[in-house]
Amino acid sequence: MKKLFVVIAVSGTALIASLGLVACGGGGGDTSSGGGGGQEGGILKGTYASFPDYMDPQLSYTAEGWTAMGEVYIPLLTYKHAEGAEGSEVVPGLAEDLPTISNGGKTYTLKLRPGLKYSDGAAVKASDFPYAVERAFVLSSGGSPFYTGIVGAEEFAETKKGGIPGIEANDKTGEIVINLTKPRGTFENELALMFVAPVPQSTPMEDQSATPPPGTGPYTITKSQPGKGWEYERNPYWAKANSEAMPEYPTGSIDGAKITVIRNPQSQVDDIEQGTYDWMQNPPPSSRYAEVKSKYEGSQFLVQSTISTYYFWLNTEEAPFDDVKVRQAVNYAIDSRALERIYAGQIVGTDQILPPGMPGYEKFDLYPHDLAKAKEMIKEAAPADMDITVWTDTESPNNEAGEYLNDVLQQLGFNTELKILNADNYFTVIGNATTPNLDAGWSDWFEDYPHPNDFFQPLLSGESILPTNNGNFAKISDPELNKEIETLGEERLEPDEETAYAELDKKFMEQAPWAPYGTRTLSTFVSDAIELDSIIYNPTFFEYLTSFEFK
């Protein structure tokens, strides 16, 4: 999932303008850096609070993973190297141009740029694209449901044999033709996701987190030690081949980066203050947030709004949450004002799926906090199974949010057990159908692209329930709502569709598979050696490595 710590700025257009941050993009000019006035060269020392879920482009579905690999694996299409709404614009990546759409919106034709090479020197071939799509299905990637609309993809997902007939790739001409079973309004956005970034066909059909495959971007991952950290160097074939083939893509200022996982965010803050590290990917801990903000905002620290929803999922397949009344009662019992304090003011309370800023968002308040009513509803529902396991991860304040849910469920009369897992593998564990007692827990979601379908199809549709890397933790599969997601997904986003998505939001919340509680504001904190103004926060790929510059 696009979860955890992301820094994006969808509503930060004014800020971008004031800081003069817009860099790269389609306008030519200097593509060597993010646009600041910093120096060339240097090795960035960065720190993450946890290792990404996977260091494999077809598998990773977290903010950490996409931040880590955004400048290593370039899809056929990508997002503009910019912030906010401009950064949500789909632009050509490895493809020469945006796709030609024909056959009533069911056929997408693209052409690979000539002369592209991977970081190991091998030529990029058109057939590497269908290989990447197949690899996503074979590995049961959490992102694979985006591509089940390709002709033959569903069959391939089941058999994992024989290829996907809906993708035709010609290595000689570089042409790639993708045939869909029906039109899909979000498909361009989905072609710009890292799940289908081409990789060499020699890449094994298994998780490559310890030995990430060669990529096409300006940087390559030279060393990866899951749980500990990883290192980047410049892609030797970027300067020789790829930068010429895609001149609008930035080359970056720094020579490389060394990322270390430091699980104590207090230490991370100290390290940034002392200059031991240059950048921390996750925000400061809540206990230091106010202090860091007051001391460094504007010089080393930036706060960004995000398009995200933080929520508790309730497993609709198993008792007691198979009863909609019980799920609704939990929604009444959760008080987002309490969670705003638990997050030290870093979330804004909400109790709906679509967050502010997302097309289709219409504010409603279906479950105003009412603990007495919640208790009454539980009494009426009289669930037979009162034992609940609550899941969350170790990172603060998500762990405290889990403890809060645990306490609320106890107040409703349930017997609870709290499980707090290491953040490195939290989503892998709760996304695995064989994990027992997946009753309720914490999660979050940051937009993959600016389309409300992104908050429904990967999280709440029946087809997104997967045996591994599952993203539909509530395991909700309502035939009517599934059909509605599917129908809306075929359309391009117009005002009528936005209204329909707002209605869909309400319909889902009436079913209450989640208890949403907030939209996150996040931050980036760098040492005084880094040009803060040059850093670009993209809504999809977050902080671009190419935008870091030393002063």
Place this chain on the structure above:
Amino acid sequence: MAIDPQPEAAAVAAPTAGGERGPWSLAARRFVRNRVAVAFLVLFFLIVLFVLAAPLWADHVAHTGPNKTHTLQQLTVGGEKRDVVNVEGQPIGPQLFAADGMFFLGADSRLGRDEMVRLMYGGRTSLLIGITTALITTALAVILGLLAGYYRGWIDTVIARTLDILWSLPVLLVGIALGVTLAVGGLKIGPLELSGGSLWIPIIVICVFTVPYIARPIRGEVLSLSNKEFVEAAVAQGAGPLRVMFGEILPNLASTIIVFFTLTIANNMLFEAGLSFLGAGVQPPNSSWGTMITVGVDLLNTQPLLAIIPGTMIMLTVLSLNIVGDGLRDALDPRSKIDLEAHTGTVATKASGAAAI
């Protein structure tokens, strides 16, 4: 019960003006004369009383439970309303009796739980784990030490080498790995099933790794005692192995066991605190002094007492148990330097010789 007829012990046990005194009575008198040890024994009992009073304080003073959150609650202090957790997520500090005893030591975190209540319940957990693990490890260690030291041969080889292997492991690292694994997945062996949050998980982890620290010295002492004349005499009289081990040798290990037991409580409490601090011991939302330090460290810059208070409780408890353990060792050791003469009129013994009473 056979007592090793050490001449020194006999001298200690000699009739005095006060009449015939047994070795236990003398040991008790020696201990009472050790004022530092007695003071810390009193302190330990006060700590036990403090944690036993947890439900009384929670129900009648704080009016809350140890895991109950109060994030949005307001207190009236001196006619003013105060947030238990403010909008920046900072918990309220110690109120002592300003709010009628509620939040006496403040709130523990952004969840707004009563720190005093958690301290008392956390102490129960820490002491429960310390005492339970000490009982189990001591019992296991005595059995293993007796079997290895008495039977020798292959039984000794198997037990001693197994203990060596356990001893050679990096205790904290393996303890964390085992603790985290069991805390997440629970434990299921046949009919025995433990959930990940069960207190038995840290208890088992601690027991596994602390047995060698007691079993090995006990084995050594059994090896020495089993060569003594009183053991040979018992065997010559037809006593079986069980009777010799438990009827003849075990009573002579009493002082060693008692001393080890007290010290093991202290050590295991520290082990539990370490495991819990690292997330491999007591699992949230339950509190122990170790987990409270973990929570407190997060707010060390603004509310240092949240980490200092449970840390101080651990220090005082461990210190008191260590000093009491030392006092017991001195009292039970006939070579003790504590001079009873001045107080009892007995002949002071500065004897040397075997350690057994």
